[in-house]
Amino acid sequence: MPLKMPERMFVRNAWYCAGWDYHVSQGRNALLARKIAGERVVLYRKPDGGLVCMEDRCCHRQAALSLGRKEGDCLRCMYHGIKFGPDGACVEIPGQTKIPHKARVRTFPVVEKNNWIWVWMGEPEQADESLICFAVGYDDPDWNIKTSEMHVDANYRLEVANLADLSHLAWVHQNTLGAGDPATVGAFTTIQDETTMLERGINTRYWIRNVPANAFLQHLFPPEARFDLHFDITMTVPCNWILHFRAFTAGSRTEGESDGELVADTYTCQTICPNDEHSVEYYFSWGASRTTDLPGLSDMLRETVEQAFLEDASVLEAQHARVMEKPQHPTIDIIHDAGAGKMFWVLDRLLQAEAKAEEEAALAGAGRSARAGAPAC
Numbered sequence: 619m620p621l622k623m624p625e626r627m628f629v630r631n632a633w634y635c636a637g638w639d640y641h642v643s644q645g646r647n648a649l650l651a652r653k654i655a656g657e658r659v660v661l662y663r664k665p666d667g668g669l670v671c672m673e674d675r676c677c678h679r680q681a682a683l684s685l686g687r688k689e690g691d692c693l694r695c696m697y698h699g700i701k702f703g704p705d706g707a708c709v710e711i712p713g714q715t716k717i718p719h720k721a722r723v724r725t726f727p728v729v730e731k732n733n734w735i736w737v738w739m740g741e742p743e744q745a746d747e748s749l750i751c752f753a754v755g756y757d758d759p760d761w762n763i764k765t766s767e768m769h770v771d772a773n774y775r776l777e778v779a780n781l782a783d784l785s786h787l788a789w790v791h792q793n794t795l796g797a798g799d800p801a802t803v804g805a806f807t808t809i810q811d812e813t814t815m816l817e818r819g820i821n822t823r824y825w826i827r828n829v830p831a832n833a834f835l836q837h838l839f840p841p842e843a844r845f846d847l848h849f850d851i852t853m854t855v856p857c858n859w860i861l862h863f864r865a866f867t868a869g870s871r872t873e874g875e876s877d878g879e880l881v882a883d884t885y886t887c888q889t890i891c892p893n894d895e896h897s898v899e900y901y902f903s904w905g906a907s908r909t910t911d912l913p914g915l916s917d918m919l920r921e922t923v924e925q926a927f928l929e930d931a932s933v934l935e936a937q938h939a940r941v942m943e944k945p946q947h948p949t950i951d952i953i954h955d956a957g958a959g960k961m962f963w964v965l966d967r968l969l970q971a972e973a974k975a976e977e978e979a980a981l982a983g984a985g986r987s988a989r990a991g992a993p994a995c
Contacts, residue, residue: 627656636736647687773898819945830843
């Protein structure tokens with residue numbers, strides 16, 4: 619379960635979010651250093667606006683290219699002046715005319731979609747843009763999406779477990795996304811969901827009916843107001859979480875679509891990028907549809923989710939410290955671990971497949987080397 623850390627931590631053949639598109643400008647000194655799944659990378663824009671992502675490590679003496687200088691499409695290392703093209707190939711070594719064949723820096727496929735920057739950390743020929751998760755960006759004209767971000771000092775698998783289990787809203791988020799009244803606590807701890815397994819994730823849908831407003835909304839409604847809430851969550855590898863959340867005035871139906879009035883139609887799109895085994899960058903948004911938005915509403919949603927994620931961070935950072943102290947400490951499983959268990963099944967299956975493929979490739983390579991070195995008959 620979530621506390622069991624695998625030997626192989628990160629799926630390589632996957633798209634990882636390096637941030638919002640506005641994190642990389644056309645500025646003269648706009649070089650964005652990131653650490654993604656243990657790999658240091660640097661991103662910059664060419665004069666035509668296209669993105670380049672390469673390893674943040676000069677092939678000469680491992681100097682940080684993120685401390686370098688943009689020159690047209692190229693990036694120059696400012697330790698010894700070596701210049702690299704956007705494909706990673708060295709194009710100039712000051713004071714030396716011959717460029718070694720191995721003078722090259724690794725580059726990574728990079729794509730902008732829905733205002734996020736996505737980097738493929740695996741084999742470039744396997745980069746499939748259709749695997750980038752669906753999201754609603756802030757430039758979508760039908761939605762008023764507000765963006766934010768946060769650093770969390772915790773392993774990304776703890777974040778996966780947290781997002782796959784919304785029963786914690788009844789406890790961690792009593793003052794924000796949840797509420798402390800018995801009806802809300804009871805509803806979130808007895809969720810009857812419909813979960814569908816996907817090739818690289820899970821989709822979970824459920825209703826919570828006839829409950830008071832969430833804590834952050836209670837000042838906008840009379841105490842007796844009751845609502846039906848619908849959650850449609852798609853979670854995909856490595857840790858992308860997209861929620862279509864709708865709120866209705868409480869209706870009379872106990873199954874299927876609420877017959878109450880739709881009062882809020884929102885999307886919150888969230889993606890977690892592991893820096894390494896000990897920390898993550900969290901990029902997230904929340905906003906209402908233009909048809910249900912009100913002045914200041916989407917800003918309040920963003921403010922609320924920021925506060926809620928600080929609540930999560932407090933829990934997860936303390937949990938991470940204890941897991942690192944005693945990784946073999948015995949734990950128990952409870953009913954609310956089911957969603958996390960399904961997501962980890964998907965994630966670990968991909969990790970095992972990559973490990974097997976690498977092992978088979980290594981064995982094949984060893985076989986070729988042995989045959990090449992064998993004496994002729």
